Amino acid sequence: MHPEDFRAGDFGHGRNWPIGYQDLEPFYRAAERELGVAADVDEQREAVGLPFPAGYRYPTRAIPRTHLDTVIAGALDGRRVRERPGAAPTTLRVVTTPHARNGRPHQEPGPDGGPRPAAEDAVCRGHASCVPICPSGAKYTPLRTQARWASSVTLLTRAVVSRLRLDASGRVTGVEYLRHPADGSAAGSVPRTAEADLVVLAAHAIENAKLLLLSGAAGGSGQVGRNLMDHPVLLTWGLMPGQVGPYRGPGSTSGLEGFRFGPARARRAPFRIEIGNWGWTWALGPPDGRVAELLRTGGPDGRGLFGRELRRAAGDRIGREFAFQFEMEQDADPANRVTLDPAVRDPLGIPRPVLHYDLSDWVKRGIAAAKAVSDQLFALLGAEDRTGFAPGPGWPGRFEHEGRAYAYRAAGHGAGTHIMGDSPRTSVVDQWQRCWDHPNLYAVGCGSMPGVATSNPSLTMAALALRSAGRIHQDLLARHRPVPLRGPAALEGADHS
Ligand SMILES: Cc1cc2nc3c(=O)[nH]c(=O)nc-3n(C[C@H](O)[C@H](O)[C@H](O)COP(=O)(O)OP(=O)(O)OC[C@H]3O[C@@H](n4cnc5c(N)ncnc54)[C@H](O)[C@@H]3O)c2cc1C
Ligand code: SF4
Structure with a gap:
C-alpha cells in the first residue's frame, strides 16, 4: 500500500488507519x-511513489514483462486519457508488478548480506497454473515457513475450531475444535x-468473524462481521490486432498505476489496472469454450470448422x-457484513x-x-472490444449506473470484518490486532484492515502479522516473566526466582 492509502478516510470515504505507512515500513521489508x-525498487519508487529505505532492494529481480505487456506499453506509454469529459488527463505508463514469486537472483549479494537467493530451478517459468499450484515451486508457499518451525510446535490438521472459550473476566482460555x-x-x-x-485467530476474514460471532466475543463495538470489503473487479476484454501470446506467465505481470492516488479519490473509488495474461479466462472461461464455439458455428456460412481450418x-x-482487470478500492460500510445462518449448518x-x-x-462511480x-485504452490499442455484461447467472454483480450497465467480479480479497481502529467504541481490534475486549485474543489477517486501497492485500496482511508477532511475544514474556518470591528461603539468601 502507498502512504496515502493509510489516510484514505481523509478523502471522505472509508476509514483512516490507526497506524501509518512508517509504522509498517520495516515489516513490509x-x-x-x-x-x-x-x-x-527504482521502478516502484518512481512510478508508484513508494518510499524505500536507502539501498533497499527486493529479494529477487522483477518478473519480466510478457510479450503482451510490451505490446501494450508500446501503444500506451506516454498517451493521455480522461476518466470523464472535463477531467484532468492522466498520462499512461505500463509498470511491472511486484510478485511473491521467484524472479532471477541478483548477481551481487544485497547490502544486508544478500536476501534469500532463488534457486535457478525455482524461478518462475511461466507455466500459468499459479492458481492453484506452481509446478516449479516459484510461488510462495507456507510450507517454506513451516519447515523452519521448532519441534515444540504441534500442527493439528483436520481440526476445525468451532468456538472460543472465555472466562468470566473476558480472558480467552482456549478453543474448542x-x-x-x-x-x-x-x-x-x-x-x-x-x-x-493466548489465542491468535488466523482463519481469514469470513471465518475469523464467524468464530467471534459464534463465541459471543469482541462484541463491544458492535462491529464484528461488519465492514466486509473486497476489491470489486471490472473486467474488459477483447482481441488485439496481432498475436500477443496469451496464456503464458503469471496472471498479470504489469499494470497501469495512474488512477490509484490523488484528489480524484474524493469523487470516485480509486483503481489500479492489471493487464491480464490469461486471455479471457476470468471473464468467459478457458479457451476450450471458444474452440467449442468454432466447432459449432465458426465457419463463414455459420457451420462448424474442423481440421486445419x-x-x-x-x-x-x-x-x-487479452483482458484488463480494474481493481477498485471499496469503502468500509457497516451494512456489508458476515452474520450467522440461524438454520443452515x-x-x-x-x-x-x-x-x-x-x-x-x-x-459505482469508480467503475464507471x-x-x-x-x-x-481499446481505441488507442486498435483492439476489438468484446466486453459485454448480458443479464444472467454469469454476472451476479450486474448493476446500472447513470443509464449504463456494468458488472463486477470479486477478487477474493475479503477484509474488514474485525476492523482495526483507535477506539474500542468503533473498532474490534487495536493497532496490534488484539481484540479490545479480550487482552489475550488476537484476530489477525485482512479482517483487521480498515481499508483495502487498490493493492492486493497479502503483503500488507503479512506485514501486519509480523508486527503483531512482536507484540504477542512481549505479551507472552510478560505473562511468564519470573517473579522473585519472598519467603523464608529468600531471607536465607537462596535464589528462588
Ligand atoms: C483466487 C484468489 C486469488 C488471490 N490472489 C491474490 C493475489 O494475487 N495477491 C494477494 O495479495 N492476495 C491474493 N488473494 C488473497 C489471499 O489469498 C489472502 O489475502 C490470503 O490467503 C489470506 O491469508 P490468511 O492466512 O489470512 O488466510 P487463508 O490463506 O485463507 O488461511 C486461513 C486458514 O485457516 C483455515 N481455517 C479456516 N477456518 C478454520 C477453522 N474454523 N478452524 C481451523 N482452521 C480454519 C483455512 O483452512 C486456511 O488454511 C487471492 C485470493 C483468492 C481467493
Ligand atoms: S507462472 Fe505461476 S505456475 Fe508458472 S512458474 Fe510462474 S508462478 Fe509458477
Missing part, C-alpha cells in the same frame, strides 16, 4: 524477504479443547485474446456464514470511470 518478492476425518464421517464428533494463555481460426483468435454442525454485500455509489478509461 521483512514480509518481502519472508515471501520472496520479485520487483524493481472438531476433528474432521478424511472419510467425511465427522457428524456428531465430540468437541475437544486446546487450552491456551479449425486450428488456424483457433490459433488466430485465441492468440489475440455445515457437515460438522457449525452454523454457516451469511454474507450481505453491495457497492456504494462511490465505488474505469469503463470510460477502458474504452479509450
Whole structure:
C-alpha cells in the first residue's frame, strides 16, 4: 500500500488507519524477504511513489514483462486519457508488478548480506497454473515457513475450531475444535479443547468473524462481521490486432498505476489496472469454450470448422485474446457484513456464514470511470472490444449506473470484518490486532484492515502479522516473566526466582 492509502478516510470515504505507512515500513521489508518478492525498487519508487529505505532492494529481480505487456506499453506509454469529459488527463505508463514469486537472483549479494537467493530451478517459468499450484515451486508457499518451525510446535490438521472459550473476566482460555476425518464421517464428533494463555485467530476474514460471532466475543463495538470489503473487479476484454501470446506467465505481470492516488479519490473509488495474461479466462472461461464455439458455428456460412481450418481460426483468435482487470478500492460500510445462518449448518454442525454485500455509489462511480478509461485504452490499442455484461447467472454483480450497465467480479480479497481502529467504541481490534475486549485474543489477517486501497492485500496482511508477532511475544514474556518470591528461603539468601 502507498502512504496515502493509510489516510484514505481523509478523502471522505472509508476509514483512516490507526497506524501509518512508517509504522509498517520495516515489516513490509521483512514480509518481502519472508515471501520472496520479485520487483524493481527504482521502478516502484518512481512510478508508484513508494518510499524505500536507502539501498533497499527486493529479494529477487522483477518478473519480466510478457510479450503482451510490451505490446501494450508500446501503444500506451506516454498517451493521455480522461476518466470523464472535463477531467484532468492522466498520462499512461505500463509498470511491472511486484510478485511473491521467484524472479532471477541478483548477481551481487544485497547490502544486508544478500536476501534469500532463488534457486535457478525455482524461478518462475511461466507455466500459468499459479492458481492453484506452481509446478516449479516459484510461488510462495507456507510450507517454506513451516519447515523452519521448532519441534515444540504441534500442527493439528483436520481440526476445525468451532468456538472460543472465555472466562468470566473476558480472558480467552482456549478453543474448542472438531476433528474432521478424511472419510467425511465427522457428524456428531465430540468437541475437544486446546487450552491456551493466548489465542491468535488466523482463519481469514469470513471465518475469523464467524468464530467471534459464534463465541459471543469482541462484541463491544458492535462491529464484528461488519465492514466486509473486497476489491470489486471490472473486467474488459477483447482481441488485439496481432498475436500477443496469451496464456503464458503469471496472471498479470504489469499494470497501469495512474488512477490509484490523488484528489480524484474524493469523487470516485480509486483503481489500479492489471493487464491480464490469461486471455479471457476470468471473464468467459478457458479457451476450450471458444474452440467449442468454432466447432459449432465458426465457419463463414455459420457451420462448424474442423481440421486445419479449425486450428488456424483457433490459433488466430485465441492468440489475440487479452483482458484488463480494474481493481477498485471499496469503502468500509457497516451494512456489508458476515452474520450467522440461524438454520443452515455445515457437515460438522457449525452454523454457516451469511454474507450481505453491495457497492456504494462511490465505488459505482469508480467503475464507471474505469469503463470510460477502458474504452479509450481499446481505441488507442486498435483492439476489438468484446466486453459485454448480458443479464444472467454469469454476472451476479450486474448493476446500472447513470443509464449504463456494468458488472463486477470479486477478487477474493475479503477484509474488514474485525476492523482495526483507535477506539474500542468503533473498532474490534487495536493497532496490534488484539481484540479490545479480550487482552489475550488476537484476530489477525485482512479482517483487521480498515481499508483495502487498490493493492492486493497479502503483503500488507503479512506485514501486519509480523508486527503483531512482536507484540504477542512481549505479551507472552510478560505473562511468564519470573517473579522473585519472598519467603523464608529468600531471607536465607537462596535464589528462588
Ligand atoms: C483466487 C484468489 C486469488 C488471490 N490472489 C491474490 C493475489 O494475487 N495477491 C494477494 O495479495 N492476495 C491474493 N488473494 C488473497 C489471499 O489469498 C489472502 O489475502 C490470503 O490467503 C489470506 O491469508 P490468511 O492466512 O489470512 O488466510 P487463508 O490463506 O485463507 O488461511 C486461513 C486458514 O485457516 C483455515 N481455517 C479456516 N477456518 C478454520 C477453522 N474454523 N478452524 C481451523 N482452521 C480454519 C483455512 O483452512 C486456511 O488454511 C487471492 C485470493 C483468492 C481467493
Ligand atoms: S507462472 Fe505461476 S505456475 Fe508458472 S512458474 Fe510462474 S508462478 Fe509458477
